[in-house]
Amino acid sequence: MKKRVLVVYFTQSGQLNNAVRATLSPFEKDENVELVYEEIKPVTPFPFPWTFMQFFDKFPECVQGIPCELQSLKVNPNENFDLIIIAYQAWFLSVSIPINSFLQTEAAKTLLKNKKVVTVISCRNMWLNAQEKMKASLLSLKADLVGNITYVDRASNLTSLITVMAFVFKGVQDKYLGFMPVYGVSKEELAKDAPVFGGIVLKHFARNEYSGLQKELIESGAIKIKANLMILEGRGKIFFPIYANFISKKGTSGTKERRARVRSFGIILPIVVFTLSPIITVISRVVPLLFPKKNKREMDYHSNNFLR
Ligand SMILES: Cc1cc2nc3c(=O)[nH]c(=O)nc-3n(C[C@H](O)[C@H](O)[C@H](O)COP(=O)(O)O)c2cc1C
Numbered sequence: 001m002k003k004r005v006l007v008v009y010f011t012q013s014g015q016l017n018n019a020v021r022a023t024l025s026p027f028e029k030d031e032n033v034e035l036v037y038e039e040i041k042p043v044t045p046f047p048f049p050w051t052f053m054q055f056f057d058k059f060p061e062c063v064q065g066i067p068c069e070l071q072s073l074k075v076n077p078n079e080n081f082d083l084i085i086i087a088y089q090a091w092f093l094s095v096s097i098p099i100n101s102f103l104q105t106e107a108a109k110t111l112l113k114n115k116k117v118v119t120v121i122s123c124r125n126m127w128l129n130a131q132e133k134m135k136a137s138l139l140s141l142k143a144d145l146v147g148n149i150t151y152v153d154r155a156s157n158l159t160s161l162i163t164v165m166a167f168v169f170k171g172v173q174d175k176y177l178g179f180m181p182v183y184g185v186s187k188e189e190l191a192k193d194a195p196v197f198g199g200i201v202l203k204h205f206a207r208n209e210y211s212g213l214q215k216e217l218i219e220s221g222a223i224k225i226k227a228n229l230m231i232l233e234g235r236g237k238i239f240f241p242i243y244a245n246f247i248s249k250k251g252t253s254g255t256k257e258r259r260a261r262v263r264s265f266g267i268i269l270p271i272v273v274f275t276l277s278p279i280i281t282v283i284s285r286v287v288p289l290l291f292p293k294k295n296k297r298e299m300d301y302h303s304n305n306f307l308r
Contacts, residue, residue, distance in 0.1 A: 002033060004033075005033060006111065009085075009099075010096060018187075019151045020085065020122075027205075052266055057254060059092050059243075060244040062091045063094050065095075065104075066097075068101050070102060078110060081111070086118075087120040090127045118149070124164045126229055127152070147201055150222065151224075153185065159180065161270065166180070235280075
């Protein structure tokens with residue numbers, strides 16, 4: 001009998017879909033495996049490209065983990081799967097709203113209970129806090145996170161901040177202005193690395209033994225963490241919930257009363273990132289020298305799947 005894998009994913013532009021399909025190509029070729037893809041679909045689709053206000057108005061609910069309504073799943077939650085892949089993108093240093101909404105459904109409770117889970121993340125470059133939230137959700141669903149694979153945009157933080165803005169606000173999926181790098185995870189990287197990562201997961205899946213999985217994934221380069229981004233994200237993680245509360249005190253998503261605060265966030269955020277990024281890049285060169293143990297401990301922690 002074939003072993004069954006459920007792949008839960010959401011994608012707007014197709015970037016995440018490309019990443020998860022490339023990762024699972026070794027599974028696709030294995031005739032002992034049945035792959036079932038479940039695309040999460042919000043009842044009201046999120047816009048792409050986004051307007052400035054649409055984008056930043058989603059920030060409070062995203063950070064606070066407030067779910068949106070989803071269309072019913074195609075899969076019957078009582079079906080059994082031997083492994084569940086959750087492929088998601090980070091939104092505002094949190095799990096994207098559609099996937100976070102899925103995690104809060106009754107269906108997710110049934111599907112994920114006592115199941116082995118591998119997460120596949122595709123995002124700009126900041127996924128650490130989102131994965132902390134994912135770890136906590138999986139723990140409360142009694143699921144067992146056994147592997148994590150990450151794909152990020154390899155351009156510098158400031159470059160990808162410009163290209164991601166062109167991507168989300170204008171839908172630019174090519175070289176912005178003709179010379180900036182294409183936003184997102186590179187096709188070459190997906191072609192070269194993703195099947196290797198997927199092959200490692202497949203090997204453990206076939207044996208039904210996952211103890212060394214994450215270690216092998218780390219050794220093969222499946223986890224990308226940069227010290228400067230870890231520090232920058234650490235600041236955002238503290239600041240975001242405060243500003244999210246500040247906005248939502250004025251009203252719920254889409255209300256007129258909170259527009260001024262939403263707009264202020266949309267102006268402050270890029271300014272803070274543009275000014276802090278270079279400073280933090282310098283600090284991040286010094287921190288590992290001053291606090292080598294702490295720096296390594298943090299990197300190791302975020303490379304692994306337990307929640308502290
Ligand atoms: C509302 C929103 C917020 C985002 N926030 C982050 C973030 O905090 N960190 C990050 O690395 N990428 C962030 N991104 C980029 C996404 O993770 C992802 O790369 C992009 O949306 C493409 O995914 P897609 O497959 O859904 O099109 C954000 C994108 C959107 C739309």
